[in-house]
Amino acid sequence: MFIAKRDPLRYDRPDPLMSQSSPSSLGAVEILKNHGDTVNGFFRVLRDRYADSPARLLDAIEYSVMAGGKRLRPALVLECFLACAGRNPRDPGHKSAVAAAAAIELIHTFSLVHDDLPAMDDDDLRRGRPTNHKVFGEAMAILAGDAMVTVAFEILAADADPAVLPAMIHAIASASGPQGMIGGQALDMENENARLSLPDLQRVHRMKTGALLTASCRLGALAARGEQCLQAVTEFGRHLGLAFQIVDDVLDVTSTPEQMGKATRKDAGKGKNTYPSLLGLEASRREAQAQLSQALASLDPLGAAANGLRAMARFVVERNN
Amino acid sequence: MFIAKRDPLRYDRPDPLMSQSSPSSLGAVEILKNHGDTVNGFFRVLRDRYADSPARLLDAIEYSVMAGGKRLRPALVLECFLACAGRNPRDPGHKSAVAAAAAIELIHTFSLVHDDLPAMDDDDLRRGRPTNHKVFGEAMAILAGDAMVTVAFEILAADADPAVLPAMIHAIASASGPQGMIGGQALDMENENARLSLPDLQRVHRMKTGALLTASCRLGALAARGEQCLQAVTEFGRHLGLAFQIVDDVLDVTSTPEQMGKATRKDAGKGKNTYPSLLGLEASRREAQAQLSQALASLDPLGAAANGLRAMARFVVERNN
Numbered sequence: 325m326f327i328a329k330r331d332p333l334r335y336d337r338p339d340p341l342m343s344q345s346s347p348s349s350l351g352a353v354e355i356l357k358n359h360g361d362t363v364n365g366f367f368r369v370l371r372d373r374y375a376d377s378p379a380r381l382l383d384a385i386e387y388s389v390m391a392g393g394k395r396l397r398p399a400l401v402l403e404c405f406l407a408c409a410g411r412n413p414r415d416p417g418h419k420s421a422v423a424a425a426a427a428i429e430l431i432h433t434f435s436l437v438h439d440d441l442p443a444m445d446d447d448d449l450r451r452g453r454p455t456n457h458k459v460f461g462e463a464m465a466i467l468a469g470d471a472m473v474t475v476a477f478e479i480l481a482a483d484a485d486p487a488v489l490p491a492m493i494h495a496i497a498s499a500s501g502p503q504g505m506i507g508g509q510a511l512d513m514e515n516e517n518a519r520l521s522l523p524d525l526q527r528v529h530r531m532k533t534g535a536l537l538t539a540s541c542r543l544g545a546l547a548a549r550g551e552q553c554l555q556a557v558t559e560f561g562r563h564l565g566l567a568f569q570i571v572d573d574v575l576d577v578t579s580t581p582e583q584m585g586k587a588t589r590k591d592a593g594k595g596k597n598t599y600p601s602l603l604g605l606e607a608s609r610r611e612a613q614a615q616l617s618q619a620l621a622s623l624d625p626l627g628a629a630a631n632g633l634r635a636m637a638r639f640v641v642e643r644n645n
Numbered sequence: 646m647f648i649a650k651r652d653p654l655r656y657d658r659p660d661p662l663m664s665q666s667s668p669s670s671l672g673a674v675e676i677l678k679n680h681g682d683t684v685n686g687f688f689r690v691l692r693d694r695y696a697d698s699p700a701r702l703l704d705a706i707e708y709s710v711m712a713g714g715k716r717l718r719p720a721l722v723l724e725c726f727l728a729c730a731g732r733n734p735r736d737p738g739h740k741s742a743v744a745a746a747a748a749i750e751l752i753h754t755f756s757l758v759h760d761d762l763p764a765m766d767d768d769d770l771r772r773g774r775p776t777n778h779k780v781f782g783e784a785m786a787i788l789a790g791d792a793m794v795t796v797a798f799e800i801l802a803a804d805a806d807p808a809v810l811p812a813m814i815h816a817i818a819s820a821s822g823p824q825g826m827i828g829g830q831a832l833d834m835e836n837e838n839a840r841l842s843l844p845d846l847q848r849v850h851r852m853k854t855g856a857l858l859t860a861s862c863r864l865g866a867l868a869a870r871g872e873q874c875l876q877a878v879t880e881f882g883r884h885l886g887l888a889f890q891i892v893d894d895v896l897d898v899t900s901t902p903e904q905m906g907k908a909t910r911k912d913a914g915k916g917k918n919t920y921p922s923l924l925g926l927e928a929s930r931r932e933a934q935a936q937l938s939q940a941l942a943s944l945d946p947l948g949a950a951a952n953g954l955r956a957m958a959r960f961v962v963e964r965n966n
Contacts, residue, residue: 480814496798
């Protein structure tokens, strides 16, 4: 695990090939690429469904949805689906899983577009490109984000197995709403310039990032109708979500904007509560490792079927952008 | 129909009791009040479901959701449900209808909160009170609007009959998204200062307002599982939606901010395309009447069960705020 072993100074200019040369991470890179291709393929034909909609709105949606994100959440949906359903590509749940993967990525992308708005984080750069409102204007960016949410639910209603649709809608909606991502964002804003305790910081992170990552895992298990699998991937998602956010906080301190494709060192400037500001860098890295260990332990009941998830979990903690 | 008969000058200071003293409108007022009470009761207990969410976010949501709107869309859901299911309060679809009524009002309210934002219409006044962002700030108003959408879908997933949930999710999502309300708003923005043809203006209106009103009617029929009723209330909703928007445009020209509880005469100032700007006031009123007649004709197959819908349709066209 590079994050624990490497000299902290090295994080200022890490070798981008290092994590990819690790055998376990290489697996994750391939997994992410494969699942990313699946969801990208879905998005490419999705526009046809909305052919009679205003072109500029579709352009604004497409600009952010196809901006080259890591597709971590869709990959979690699809990899959890495979871990729970087995590797049979003819599993009837596959269509539900792809719909859920696309839906969760739309919700994630919507949150980025709205978070970047001048009234929110006021960011100019995202994934190495100008943010949505910089290109399309604030009003269109607000509408594009709004539309991503309704399209996410429309996709599920159209493509997901009706037998699992209620649970899927509930999983996405509750993870996104006041008790999840949006609530976490609101809490984060309220807490600016107030020093949080570790449990309070964990609460923000569970809501802001963890809920959607956990939902991604649950959606895969739901698509597979894998009742006994659901508990394991839910636990996995919770620990992975915390690890992910800690690493994100660490990278904000230790990376350059060029590496991240977005502004860095913004958290401290805004008085935001982060793991490094509360625990320091080293203890934060140890905590990320501890969460990773717990995430991996959660997968024990799934045996070898979860090897892809294990590789992805390590990748998330080892990543440097 | 007051709108056709009354002297245009009277619209500057109409007697608020006049429309209520009409027997058919009085029926509509009672219907709106009854269904409004139902959905308000639902909203009052809804907060308990989100008790562990950030209080200020819930306050911001509640501020706009409980701002005293007419509850026209929920009333359409519930009245269409009754028209399609009969007057049996023990109909098992009633819970689905109430959930759909609440969901559609949340979607409507979200659109108002985001439309009022400085980057959009930049309105200070809504329903006679300061707009959401004036009270809670822009960032929280964006988040509160976002959360209303996810809560709408969460309510449906939790409360609606799973047998009708896919059709309900599809009805709400497609009416709200790029092909519906949000698309209409985007189109409206694009078209500012361009002179539209009547068909183009009707397209904007069908998307921006009509789609959600039509969806309201469809949701009621879906809750009642009234297949044969669905076509009738869909047609009804389409014509009512156009009539509604024409009257809205007319009122923007002829009313005072005190009557409307929001800024008026804003459309012309912003170069927005409206019926009065395209057809003139009198022809606009005639067109509203024509759409009302077609809406009423659509209800013929439903007989006396649709009397409440007839009263509501007349009320929409006769209203003066």
